[in-house]
Amino acid sequence: MANWIEACAADAIDAEDVSRFDHGGKTFAVYRSPEDKYYATEGLCTHEKIHLADGLVMDNIIECPKHNGRFDYTNGKAIGAPVCINLKTYPVKVEGGKVFIDIA
Amino acid sequence: MTTMAPTANYGHRDYGLIGREADAAVKAGLKSAEWYHTDVSRKDMKELMKRSDQPAIRDTIIWIGAFVVFAGLAIWLWPSWWAVPPLLAYGVLYGSSTDSRWHECGHGTAFKTAWMNDAVYQISSFMIMRNPTRWRWSHTRHHTDTYIVGLDPEIAVMRPPAALRTALAYTGILDAWDAMKSMVIYTLGAIPAGEKTFIPEMEWPKAIAAARIWFAIYAAAMILAVYLGSWLPIALVGTPRLYGAWHHVMTGLMQHGGLADNVLDHRMNSRTVLINPISRFIYWNMNYHVEHHMFPMVPYHALPKLHALIKNDLPAPTPSIWACYKEMLPVWVRQFRGEDVYLVRELPATAKPHRPDLHGQTQAVAAE
Ligand code: FES
Numbered sequence: 001m002a003n004w005i006e007a008c009a010a011d012a013i014d015a016e017d018v019s020r021f022d023h024g025g026k027t028f029a030v031y032r033s034p035e036d037k038y039y040a041t042e043g044l045c046t047h048e049k050i051h052l053a054d055g056l057v058m059d060n061i062i063e064c065p066k067h068n069g070r071f072d073y074t075n076g077k078a079i080g081a082p083v084c085i086n087l088k089t090y091p092v093k094v095e096g097g098k099v100f101i102d103i104a
Numbered sequence: 105m106t107t108m109a110p111t112a113n114y115g116h117r118d119y120g121l122i123g124r125e126a127d128a129a130v131k132a133g134l135k136s137a138e139w140y141h142t143d144v145s146r147k148d149m150k151e152l153m154k155r156s157d158q159p160a161i162r163d164t165i166i167w168i169g170a171f172v173v174f175a176g177l178a179i180w181l182w183p184s185w186w187a188v189p190p191l192l193a194y195g196v197l198y199g200s201s202t203d204s205r206w207h208e209c210g211h212g213t214a215f216k217t218a219w220m221n222d223a224v225y226q227i228s229s230f231m232i233m234r235n236p237t238r239w240r241w242s243h244t245r246h247h248t249d250t251y252i253v254g255l256d257p258e259i260a261v262m263r264p265p266a267a268l269r270t271a272l273a274y275t276g277i278l279d280a281w282d283a284m285k286s287m288v289i290y291t292l293g294a295i296p297a298g299e300k301t302f303i304p305e306m307e308w309p310k311a312i313a314a315a316r317i318w319f320a321i322y323a324a325a326m327i328l329a330v331y332l333g334s335w336l337p338i339a340l341v342g343t344p345r346l347y348g349a350w351h352h353v354m355t356g357l358m359q360h361g362g363l364a365d366n367v368l369d370h371r372m373n374s375r376t377v378l379i380n381p382i383s384r385f386i387y388w389n390m391n392y393h394v395e396h397h398m399f400p401m402v403p404y405h406a407l408p409k410l411h412a413l414i415k416n417d418l419p420a421p422t423p424s425i426w427a428c429y430k431e432m433l434p435v436w437v438r439q440f441r442g443e444d445v446y447l448v449r450e451l452p453a454t455a456k457p458h459r460p461d462l463h464g465q466t467q468a469v470a471a472e
Contacts, residue, residue, distance in 0.1 A: 017150070048136055048248060056153045056401055058216075065401050067244045068212045081237075082244045084304055 002091075003104035007040070010097050018062060018073075020053035023103065028090065029053050030099055031073045033060060038092045039073050040101040046078065046085035117253055119262050121298045125254030129366065134252045140369040140458070141398055142417040144410075152402045152410050155216035159405040160208075163385070164224060167205075171197050175340060182336050191339060195348025196386065199276055202228035203352035204388035204404075210240050213403040214388070230318060232352075233283035233345050235290060237311035241303045250397060251365040251373045257302065261361055263446075264439045273357075276349030280342075290315030351386055355379070358428045359393045362435035362447045369458050370397040372449055376411065376421040377428050394418050417456060419449035 007021040013032040020043055021028045027043030029052040041062075045052055050066040057063075062073045069083030076087035091102040118124045129135055144152075174197065177190035208214040209225035229236035242257040249255035261270055272278050289296065290312050295303065303311065325341040364372045374394045379387070390396060392407035395414065402410050411421070422428045431447065438445050451458060 054149075056150070056155075058155060063212070063401065065399075067247055068400060070212070081240055081307060084306060 001104060002102045004093070004100040004102050007099045007101050010038070010094050010099050013038075013099075016057050016059070018053050018055065018057050020051060021101070026103070027051065028101060028103070029062065029073070030092070030101065031057060031062065033057075033074070038094055038099050040090040040092045041071070041073050041076055041087040042090075045069060045083065046087060047083045052087075117263055119253060119259060121254065121257055121301050123254055127254070129249070129252050129254045132366075134249070134366060134368065135255055136248055137368050139250075139398075140371065140456075142414045142456075144399070144414060148413060149399070149401075152399070152406045152413075154406075155213065155403060156405075157216045157220065159403075160214040160220070160224075163388070164220075166385075167197070167201065178340070179336065182339075183334070191344075192347065194340070195344040195346075196351050197348065198231050198344035199346065199348030200351035200353075200355075201386045201388075202231040203356065204386065204390050206232050206234060206239070207243070207390065208388050208404050210243055211400055213401065226314075229314070230321070231345065233280055233287075235283075235286060235311050236314050237307050238286070238290075238299060238303060241307065242299075245302045247397070247400060250370065251360055251363070251367075253365050257298075259365070260357055260359075261436065263365075263444060264442060265436045267436075267440050270357075270436070273353045274350045276346040276353075279349065280345050283345075287315045287318055291319045351383070354425065355383060355387045355391065357432070358391070358422070358425065361428075362432040362439075363449065364446050367458075367460065370394050371418055371451065371455075372458055375428065375449070376418065377425065378421050378423055379425055383425070416452060416454040419451055419455075 005023055007023075007028065007030050008019055010032075013019045013030060015032055015036060016034045018029050018031045021030050021040075022043075029041050029043045031039040031041070033039065041052070043051055043053060045064040045066065047064065047069050048066060050064055052062050052064055052071075054065040055063050056065075057073070060072050060074045061070050061079065063070050064083065067082050069081070070079040071077060071083060071087050072079060073087070073089075076089040078084055078086050093100050120126070171194065174190045174194035178187045178194055181187035181190065205214070205224050206228035209221040209228065212218070212221050214224065215221045226236055229239065246256050246258040251259060253259070260273075269278060286296075293312055295308050295311065322342055325337045329335060329337040358375055358377050360374055363375060367373050371394055374397050376394045377391045379391045384391060389404040389407045392411050395402065395407050395410045395418075398414075399410060415421075422431065435445060435447055
């Protein structure tokens, strides 16, 4: 069953940027693409558990701040060394100027 | 200013990746630990991290142009002694400038466009004789566990320093010998046990494939040399890694030379040195080494800006290559004589203090 949680205000994230959201002992990364679409993934890099929200968003890519590993944040896919394991992604919706993620 | 400090007595250090020190570092909480970072606002950091093809394309055009000019002159003047000066310049491009290109493109920060990073990375890896897969992973570990004994596979000068090994590094002979051995082992399809600790199994076929391609290139150069009855192909492929290595060793040893190990603060184990513009071109700004380690997302061309932004939280940069060696050599001599000393970087009054209790186990005690 869906479990929609309010993560942040939609305008709290710049276009082509990422923001950290912590909830229930878990950490998430919420992205706003250059086309103003919103996405969410688990918040820690699958390589060495570094917060992706400190990384760099380029188009549909998030680059991890520790070793520059890259993921496609729209589907969680690891793009190449040193990241080999995909990120878990979460459904996102924007309602009333707020971003919600389904953490079920 | 930098002072020298004794460390707790370690006895003989074991720098192996599956040895005593590796276990001790894990127990001490130094593995994959949280490191000190200077505060930089997200807005400033986003600006600094921004990728662009333009600076690296400009530099790469100059770089390739210089290769063509010096190689062309050497071929034209060969076999006269007049070929030596262009060969020496070509050697520095081949055996030194490729170190920084390998490094920057390995991080994926030099160019914005991925294939450009990959192309320069592969070419540079070949010339600097670093298997592109093996070394990508070792450098990843170097960034995770910088100068943590037993965990970092890229500790250039160990304690006590092997004097002959350090001196020979300038000739590239040992690196090249290790690289050739490793190439043959990989070509035969094997991965050494220590390297298995940092190269994931799924990456082994890539490392083996690259070694086999290199093997074919060196074999072709040798066959061509025999066919032409000339050393020229050998002078242009492979051996420049020896006679042109000195510059990357000279700059590379400054990165961490004589500084603390087993600390979780790059201000204490890395060094920023102000150097001349030609060396900066060859070295692609890696003289801003504290900044690079603290924020590896920042491309080489933005490091001077990052330095200006955070310098109040960092030790003063060492003013020249000469000053750096004047500082490092006495420490290496004392370490060589068996004293377990290292250089303590002094932080300015504006900096947040180094907290050994939070950021590493080394308790620095200023020498008399
Ligand atoms: S921690 Fe993210 S790439 Fe290594």
